[in-house]
Amino acid sequence: MDADRKITQYYLQHTDGWLVSQLEACTRCGICAEACPFYLGTGNAVHTPIRKVEPLRRAVQDNFTAFGWLRSLFDKQSVSATEMSDWVSEAYFTCTVCNRCSLACPMGIDLGALIQLTREGLAAAGMVPRSLADAVRRQKVTGSPLGVTRTLFENRLEWLREEEGVDIPLDVPGADSLVAFTSIELIKFPDNLAAMAKVMNAAGESWTLSSTGRESVNFATFSGDTDEQVEFVRRVTDAALELGVKRIILTECGHAYDTVRRIASRLYGLPLPFAVENVLETIVRFLREGRLHLRSDAFAGQRITFHDACKLQRLGGLIEQPREILRTVAPSTFVEMTPNREAQWCCGGGGGVLASPEADEIRMKAFLPKVEQLERISPDAVVTACSTCRLQFLDGSKYYDMDIDVRGITEVVAAALETDTPKGA
Numbered sequence: 001m002d003a004d005r006k007i008t009q010y011y012l013q014h015t016d017g018w019l020v021s022q023l024e025a026c027t028r029c030g031i032c033a034e035a036c037p038f039y040l041g042t043g044n045a046v047h048t049p050i051r052k053v054e055p056l057r058r059a060v061q062d063n064f065t066a067f068g069w070l071r072s073l074f075d076k077q078s079v080s081a082t083e084m085s086d087w088v089s090e091a092y093f094t095c096t097v098c099n100r101c102s103l104a105c106p107m108g109i110d111l112g113a114l115i116q117l118t119r120e121g122l123a124a125a126g127m128v129p130r131s132l133a134d135a136v137r138r139q140k141v142t143g144s145p146l147g148v149t150r151t152l153f154e155n156r157l158e159w160l161r162e163e164e165g166v167d168i169p170l171d172v173p174g175a176d177s178l179v180a181f182t183s184i185e186l187i188k189f190p191d192n193l194a195a196m197a198k199v200m201n202a203a204g205e206s207w208t209l210s211s212t213g214r215e216s217v218n219f220a221t222f223s224g225d226t227d228e229q230v231e232f233v234r235r236v237t238d239a240a241l242e243l244g245v246k247r248i249i250l251t252e253c254g255h256a257y258d259t260v261r262r263i264a265s266r267l268y269g270l271p272l273p274f275a276v277e278n279v280l281e282t283i284v285r286f287l288r289e290g291r292l293h294l295r296s297d298a299f300a301g302q303r304i305t306f307h308d309a310c311k312l313q314r315l316g317g318l319i320e321q322p323r324e325i326l327r328t329v330a331p332s333t334f335v336e337m338t339p340n341r342e343a344q345w346c347c348g349g350g351g352g353v354l355a356s357p358e359a360d361e362i363r364m365k366a367f368l369p370k371v372e373q374l375e376r377i378s379p380d381a382v383v384t385a386c387s388t389c390r391l392q393f394l395d396g397s398k399y400y401d402m403d404i405d406v407r408g409i410t411e412v413v414a415a416a417l418e419t420d421t422p423k424g425a
């Protein structure tokens with residue numbers, strides 16, 4: 001079957017009243033365009049959000065409307081190769097599925113959900129861009145999209161234990177918390193692992209890592225491969241069940257928090273015997289329970305700001321937790337970017353865009369709204385709770401020659417730990 005027919009078939013299988021009404025409700029007002037960093041960064045109308053769901057819109061229109069029926073009488077041409085490559089490019093390279101456009105749409109159209117469904121149809125037809133498809137394959141085979149095998153993982157932990165002198169427990173049955181990292185942290189930000197271990201140990205938490213459920217990252221979320229997406233979540237939840245933990249703690253990753261929470265809850269058909277928590281919630285819990293003591297002068301003299309990650313703050317609602325943490329370590333020098341919280345500008349790196357070299361040029365353009373936000377407040381450091389955002393800020397600040405420190409929030413907390421506090425006191 002041709003790719004375009006496979007795509008259409010997928011969309012038709014997933015068409016319901018909700019989808020038709022969402023597509024029908026669009027008035028072509030263009031308001032969503034102004035909300036999109038890819039449109040704003042390029043000024044090119046080709047990148048307006050509603051255009052990214054074109055294959056979906058076309059399938060529904062052709063099969064469920066009188067206009068489509070009429071058109072089919074005269075126009076039986078299949079999709080051209082140019083059109084197909086345009087669909088792939090728009091869905092994967094010019095969208096982070098940040099949902100800022102959904103928030104802006106006066107008709108309440110959930111563009112993020114429609115774009116994700118568009119990707120799923122492209123994936124079902126084998127149209128996922130090579131870089132993403134390779135990463136999904138690697139995750140399937142090795143357990144990690146960046147190729148962090150079990151041996152590499154264990155070696156890295158051993159190295160960190162020696163280098164940092166921290167206790168990092170692995171595969172401990174009966175621990176209270178299972179911590180699952182992301183490949184980016186394992187490869188690019190190993191200091192985050194050490195920082196997390198220091199925070200957990202300082203709070204006196206009973207915790208462990210798992211060699212089988214070691215990564216929460218899920219590249220199938222980016223590609224739209226729905227079966228693999230479930231399989232990758234199951235690796236983490238199976239490990240949690242096997243170890244008998246009370247909670248899974250997900251570290252600095254936006255899409256992992258969104259994907260694990262969304263999928264884990266319906267995996268076994270039963271209420272889960274564990275909770276799913278993000279590291280921001282964990283740190284705030286420790287602070288409120290008096291188990292962590294942080295220095296308020298850790299950022300003395302440094303103006304710091306926080307970048308809200310789309311999946312953690314706009315979609316996940318973890319809005320006040322990072323602010324509570326940063327006001328503790330930098331009570332007088334924490335400054336907000338504007339807009340912030342759920343209205344913040346996406347950094348332009350998430351949703352698999354950063355993992356696609358084809359998108360490198362436009363990814364930097366999509367960072368422009370962020371550059372303008374930062375320039376308005378001139379901070380010394382920007383803190384994020386998502387490793388993809390952190391990488392994008394590192395790339396973006398280098399590209400635009402900005403002198404700014406980019407840090408993960410767990411590292412910030414670890415650096416501010418009171419050294420003479422008794423464990424978990």
Ligand code: SF4
Nearest residue numbers: 026027029030032105
């Ligand atoms: S803002 Fe909503 S109604 Fe307006 S063009 Fe975008 S999707 Fe359509």
Ligand code: SF4
Nearest residue numbers: 036049095098099101
């Ligand atoms: S989800 Fe974000 S990146 Fe994608 S079209 Fe909407 S505003 Fe643009």
